[in-house]
Amino acid sequence: MTTLRGKTAITGVGHTSWGKHPDRDRLSLMTEAAAAAIADAGLEKGQIDAVLVKMANSAPSILWGQKVAEALGLQPAIGLSLDQGGAACTGLATYAALAIEAGMIENALILYADTPRTGSRAAMHRPRGDDAVMGWYSVAAGYAMLHRAYRETYGANDEDFGIIAVQARAHGAANPHAHLRLPLSMEEYLSGPLVVEPMRRDDCCLVSDGGAAIVIGATSRAADRSRAVPVLGLGQGQESWEVHLRPDLLQTRAQASAEMAFRMAGIGRGDISFAQLYDCFTVTVLQTLEDYGLAPRGQAGARARGEGVGVDGWLPLNTSGGLLSESGTPGLQLIIEAVRQLRGEAVLQTPAPRFGLVSNQGGTMHTHATMILGEPQ
Amino acid sequence: MTRPMPEITDINRPYWDGLAQGELRFQRCDGCGHAWLPARTHCPQCLGARAQWQVASGRGQIVSWVVYHRAYAPHLQDQIPYNVAIVALEEGPRMLTNITDSATGEGFAIGAPVELTIEEEDGLHLPRFRLRA
Ligand SMILES: [Zn+2]
Numbered sequence: 001m002t003t004l005r006g007k008t009a010i011t012g013v014g015h016t017s018w019g020k021h022p023d024r025d026r027l028s029l030m031t032e033a034a035a036a037a038i039a040d041a042g043l044e045k046g047q048i049d050a051v052l053v054k055m056a057n058s059a060p061s062i063l064w065g066q067k068v069a070e071a072l073g074l075q076p077a078i079g080l081s082l083d084q085g086g087a088a089c090t091g092l093a094t095y096a097a098l099a100i101e102a103g104m105i106e107n108a109l110i111l112y113a114d115t116p117r118t119g120s121r122a123a124m125h126r127p128r129g130d131d132a133v134m135g136w137y138s139v140a141a142g143y144a145m146l147h148r149a150y151r152e153t154y155g156a157n158d159e160d161f162g163i164i165a166v167q168a169r170a171h172g173a174a175n176p177h178a179h180l181r182l183p184l185s186m187e188e189y190l191s192g193p194l195v196v197e198p199m200r201r202d203d204c205c206l207v208s209d210g211g212a213a214i215v216i217g218a219t220s221r222a223a224d225r226s227r228a229v230p231v232l233g234l235g236q237g238q239e240s241w242e243v244h245l246r247p248d249l250l251q252t253r254a255q256a257s258a259e260m261a262f263r264m265a266g267i268g269r270g271d272i273s274f275a276q277l278y279d280c281f282t283v284t285v286l287q288t289l290e291d292y293g294l295a296p297r298g299q300a301g302a303r304a305r306g307e308g309v310g311v312d313g314w315l316p317l318n319t320s321g322g323l324l325s326e327s328g329t330p331g332l333q334l335i336i337e338a339v340r341q342l343r344g345e346a347v348l349q350t351p352a353p354r355f356g357l358v359s360n361q362g363g364t365m366h367t368h369a370t371m372i373l374g375e376p377q
Numbered sequence: 378m379t380r381p382m383p384e385i386t387d388i389n390r391p392y393w394d395g396l397a398q399g400e401l402r403f404q405r406c407d408g409c410g411h412a413w414l415p416a417r418t419h420c421p422q423c424l425g426a427r428a429q430w431q432v433a434s435g436r437g438q439i440v441s442w443v444v445y446h447r448a449y450a451p452h453l454q455d456q457i458p459y460n461v462a463i464v465a466l467e468e469g470p471r472m473l474t475n476i477t478d479s480a481t482g483e484g485f486a487i488g489a490p491v492e493l494t495i496e497e498e499d500g501l502h503l504p505r506f507r508l509r510a
Contacts, residue, residue, distance in 0.1 A: 125449040130383040130415065131473040133501060135461050137449035144443040145463060152441075152487045197444035197458075197482070244463040244473050249441060 005264055006374065008097040009228035011107075012041025012215035013336040018179040018327035021209040022118040026056055027071040029113035029211030034072055037213035042223030043107060048215070050078040050108035052096060054088035057330065058116045058123045068111060077105050085362015086278055086330040087236070088112075089214075090369035093335070094234045096216045106217060112332050113211025121207060131244075140204055142243045142364030143281040144196040149249040150283055151198060153298070160301020162189040164282040165202045167309050168318050172325025175347050179208045180325050203282045205323035212332035214339070219377075226376050229342045232355070233265030233372030243364045254291035254361065254368040261370035265355070269293050272372075273353035274316035274341055276334035278361045279323045288359050289315075292370075316350045331360040335371065342375050380452050380499060389416035391430045396502035401433040401493050403470045414470040435493030437466040437506065444482050464491055464506055475505045484508060 014036025016029050030053075038045055051069040061067070064081035078099060084091045089110055096108035116124070128136045150156055169184035184202055192200040222228035237253030237260070239246065246252075262269070269292070279285045289300040294315065296303075307314030320326045320337040327333050338356040340346040358371040385393055392415070395402035405412045408425035419426050442462035448454040460482050465471045476485060477494060491506035 127381050127450065130389070132381040133383055133503060134473050134475055135445065135453060135456065135459055136473050137445075137453070138447075141443050141445070141461065145441045148443060149441040149487065194444070194446045197446060199443075244440070244471050 003264060004097050004101055004234060005232050005266060006219060006230040007101050008216050009219040009222055009230045010214050010335065010339050010373065011217050011222045011228045012037040012039070012043065013213070013339050014040055015177075015212035015333065015336060016113070016210045018177060018208045018210040018329070020117050021115060024115065024209070026059070026113040026115060026211070027068065029115070029209070030068055030111045030213065031071055033113065033211040033213040034109055034111055037109065037215050041107070041215040041217070043215065045072070045074065048074060048107050048109045049076050049105045050096060050099065051076045052078070052092040052108055052110045053081045054092065054112040054330070055081045055083045056112075056114045058114050058120050078108070084367045084369070086280065087360045087362045087367035087369040089331040089335065090234070090358065090360040090371050091236060093214070093216060093231065093371060094236065094369065097231055097234060100216065100218055106221070108216045109213055110216065110332070111211065111213045112329060114329070115209045116207050116328075117209040124207070138196065139364070140199060140281070141196045143283055144199045145243050146249055146287065146364070147199050147203070147281070147283040150286060153250060156298060156301055158190055159186060159305060160286065161203060161282040162186050163301055163304045163309070164279060164285045165189050165324055167304070168279060168322045168324035169202075170310070171319055171348055172321025175320045175326055178321045178326045179206050179328070180321070199281065202324075205280045206325070206328035208328040210327055210329055212329060212336060214332060214335055227343050228376055229339045230374045230377065231371065232267070232374045233261035233263075233370070235260030235264070235370040237368050239366050239368070241366075250287065250297070252287065252291055252365045252368065254288055254359065254365065254370075255293075257368040257370045258292040261372050265372040267355055267372070271355050272315070272357045273355050274319060274338075274350045275357040275359075276318055276322065276338050277359045278331060278334065279318055282324075284361065284365065285317070287365065288361070292357075292359070311348050311350050319346060319348050319350065330362070334358050334360065338371075338373050342373055382501065388418055392416050393502070395430070395432070396495055396504055399495060401435060401495070401504050402430045403433055403466065403468060404428045405431050412469040414472050431468070433466050433468055433470075433493070436509070437464045437491055439463070439476070439485060439487055439489045439491060440465050440471065441487065442476065442482055442485050444480070460485075462506070472504065476508065477505050478508045
């Protein structure tokens, strides 16, 4: 059996500033990010032969991948827009790696931009189908169901969730790129207003304008091997069921996704140097740590508090602030931070990292994708 | 702004008609016996196209619940705080509902037994539940 392990690498990354962009649209933000990522990869624009876009959360659009390619002045072999919720950017990286290894393309550009901060937040507040008659609204409420189930089932306390927010905000405060550079104490977390109980304000990620892009190509053909970060493992698993139809609220197909990625990478859980886990809400991080086999069921928060998730901790987690502090953008910032860590270019640099773990997920843990990256060779 | 209304289709009409007649209905597959909500034309387990509407006992238990402190639509502004709960019917199907005993979830617990109470609002018959002793 052939393997994708290490065959492709992330050769370039780029993003706009995060926060408010009242005078920009999505194409403008994506073009800026794309130019930065292509330059970082040491490529010319014409060497990009795949334009792979995650559909904008706040503006679903037909032929969106083609609109983006047009703005970039490209006629790529492959151009598409994928809807996998917040798992899409790592999903796209998977399909890029497959197409590169199959010899169909050479350099894929993966992009996302959105303007929910200055534009519409309707997608996040939306009525959820016919269940809206029961008051069922918003993205947050689905995660609040998980948060409640986690708390009640495991007897977890508020601090078990709070540590995820407090640590992310400490990392974001140190990150000059971060949308929110305001540290959060545990006391402030605990006294924060309830949004959808039991979730508090600071359990919820930011809403940020901005754009990001990465370039993936064959590792062996990278312009600068010393900065090409090899993709060692890729996995996916789709829970699919709505939260209320799910037989077990506290286990998802994130488990299967991680199994697939670790098997491809050929490494164990203990080999991981840091993790950038999709932290749209604090409970997502606790569940992902447990679905990934990085902490026992119900113990992720206690372990994070006891052994630390800072740069010197048990597991350096979301070292640039994640969705809770760097940017609410759905996923690419986590991959970009993993690349910076493995290149040794991060603001809060972990010591000599060898293997980095990234999770992307969407819906209410409906979709999941995992990426394991290695140090440049 | 008024509350949203469900989209009544040929597929889900028996569900809403049932509530108007005082009963909570769910579907059961002729082929494999799987039971489900919301309404579908095909069984999600065996993909068979033949199913019967059955009347639920109305008994179930709480799977999880949340309390909204924020109104995500204008008509919800004077309703907060209110709860939304997941209830598992004893026949198997699960649904989103409200527990009528306490807006803020006092006395709720995972696994707590509940029973159906159908309430009429704005001409809609809504399947809600109350805690069962
Ligand atoms: Zn069946």
